[in-house]
Amino acid sequence: MIKKKYASVASAVADIHDGATVMIGGFGASGSPIELIHALIDHGAKDLTVINNNTGNGEVGLAALIGNGQVKKMICSFPKSSQSRVFPKLYQEGLIELELVPQGTLAERIRAAGAGIPAFYTPTTVGTVLAEGKEIRSFDGREYVMEPWLQADFALVKCEMSDAVGNLTYNKTARNFNPLMCMAATTTIVQTRKLVNAGDIDPEHVITPGIFVNRIVEVPQPVHEDILIAQGRSYP
Amino acid sequence: MIKKKYASVASAVADIHDGATVMIGGFGASGSPIELIHALIDHGAKDLTVINNNTGNGEVGLAALIGNGQVKKMICSFPKSSQSRVFPKLYQEGLIELELVPQGTLAERIRAAGAGIPAFYTPTTVGTVLAEGKEIRSFDGREYVMEPWLQADFALVKCEMSDAVGNLTYNKTARNFNPLMCMAATTTIVQTRKLVNAGDIDPEHVITPGIFVNRIVEVPQPVHEDILIAQGRSYP
Amino acid sequence: MNTGWNRDQMAARAAQDIPDGSYVNLGIGIPELVAQHVPEGCEFIYHTENGMLGMGPPPAEDERDLDLMNAGKKYVTAMPGAAYFHHADSFSMIRGGHIDVCVLGTMQVAENGDIANWSTGAPGAIPAVGGAMDLVQGVKHIYVITQHTTRKGDPKLVDRCTYPLTGPGVVSRIFTDLAVVDVTPGGFQLVELAPGISFEEVQAKTGASILPLA
């Protein structure tokens, strides 16, 4: 039988190993799986390579994971923001690596991993320093950069509703990178606000089909990064 | 203002020119925009290159377009079926060209055109005659074939519901190639069973966002290829 | 007198080797019968290339939905927990390695795992590949169900395929009317004989050497 439900965020992340590559969904605070990230902090795995659009805000969620010294390298498009202090400090001290990837290329590289495409061509970064060292190739007189897929051992994902077989829906712009990361990781771990029976989600409305989901944890009242920060909270 | 509604299938296809490349949605009978295809037969544009998974059945829809001598070349994955007679006859007489593309590569090449990706790598066809003459490249010790995007001048698409700005939903497996073709054509022409106001489709349930749709024609009671064939119908 | 497995028995035998909870894609013909022989206590989720997970059995004729077909263009139903998606997402599941098992029919399968099941290569024949080349390259485990020989008695398990390949070195296990055979680095390896079938008979009807049971 299909058994994807886990009893707790702790049990769902328990086998994330030191040195793992971990995709974390969300765009800034929106769609960020805070409870799973905090479970990963409790768990303590280190030397992680983390893929996220940003580097977290304040001292909760992804920023707390970085601040706890568990992340060796960030792969992201926008590592700074008005409330991002943890990553910039470590980066300027040379204590964390950064691979900067344009946002669209980041999304497409993640999808490519999920779709079995080891590389593709894009005009993004042509003629810029971010194309240095990469293969440039001309098609129909225009230049393109070759970009490789981006795979991960684990994905931490937040969704709105999951059924028992892992079909997912999201809420508004909290969707963002989450469905792509489900496709690209060996093991996809999802926190869902609501867990329902198979058949309770209209098959036409499924955004992530269950085949891309390995583990489901119900987190009925997820905290929101912006609220935590406004409250001056930190983790642990 | 956004004005995408056309009064008739005839007016919606009126500017399809001789020699155009036309994507036609559907997988066999399912999701096939019969009314738009029949309008294209009435219109008479010829020397068309048509992209569809198949080559039509019986003597209606795509088979009728081919039978009417309007198609110079078919790009498809599966040009024969138990009820497909028109294409096989013309092909064996040397009167129509065929580019055979594996189904997944066909889908991905169409998506690539919509996503601005001129080429990508896939293992599909490696070691087969369909890879002959194509670039083979190794990534991490496995061989892949480079495949180019597949663009079109027009796409003929069938959907279940459209709102005034062209957001679309589909019905079950009639979805198939339709959303991809919306992305890949310069001009996307949609026949919808139901046309509703902007705001009447939940933004979470939109499958094809309106940005990929140029023209909408309401066809409230579309005919179905299987029914027409069972009735022994032909077109015109 | 027992003379091997019939079509249903072949499908039932293949179903036994599919792990519980697998995502499965079934080819046309005998492979379709696998869905009727799921071992008790097991659950498989069926994928069909034209955009659906959670495919269910065929409907009664008067309950057909014209917009609900499988990749073989037959009318089907949707199980609770089904999902619809477009062709690129569907083939991402296949080509991205997310489908666990694909069960295919074949014209030939070779001792090195090559499979030929899409074209005879005959001049004038209309080539049609569908999703076959995507499936054999993308799905984690490729199983084959086939009669051991053609109607004319020619072996379908061969040393090298003479028909155009669908994909090289992709098949892992073969279920025939006579035996279950694995493709190993050393060639064909007998796994199980059908009741009443001898190793010698299987070997005689196979176009390559088969390693016997240890």
Place this chain on the structure above:
Amino acid sequence: MNTGWNRDQMAARAAQDIPDGSYVNLGIGIPELVAQHVPEGCEFIYHTENGMLGMGPPPAEDERDLDLMNAGKKYVTAMPGAAYFHHADSFSMIRGGHIDVCVLGTMQVAENGDIANWSTGAPGAIPAVGGAMDLVQGVKHIYVITQHTTRKGDPKLVDRCTYPLTGPGVVSRIFTDLAVVDVTPGGFQLVELAPGISFEEVQAKTGASILPLA
């Protein structure tokens, strides 16, 4: 005394050059103001990179939805006819050439259409590119809204960018506090002067030659 256009006037002027019915992506800063100056009878549909078409104005503070943000991470609303989608679909709209107009702020823009708006290239600075390089390569028409000079008075319209490029040869039209300027094969071409501004003043504050009105 009239001294050119203020921020709102610059945005309003840019809005006039966006065709009715366009799909539009607005950068952060002055470009955001374009949404408040849509010409009467016109309708633009706003795209935000993080997965939405049909973005509406900011909500009242007590009506914020924490899951409804734009690419600048500000709370927004959804218009009737909006749609949500994931990041790959969102950037397919950008990179596939489906967005009609993108209005960006900039640090520098050159007479050959090069734009530099993502990094000063200063040692130790934390690089952050976001979707800027995708937008400039993918959107059909790249407009720039910017003050004509920096706060220190240095020209932002230059012969060649000295900061690291976001993309080469991509900008078509520039709206500043002093003028509207096109990028043409012959270099900068004056299109319109702000009220009370002379061509000589514009030329003096520009780091490259500008072709005057014919």
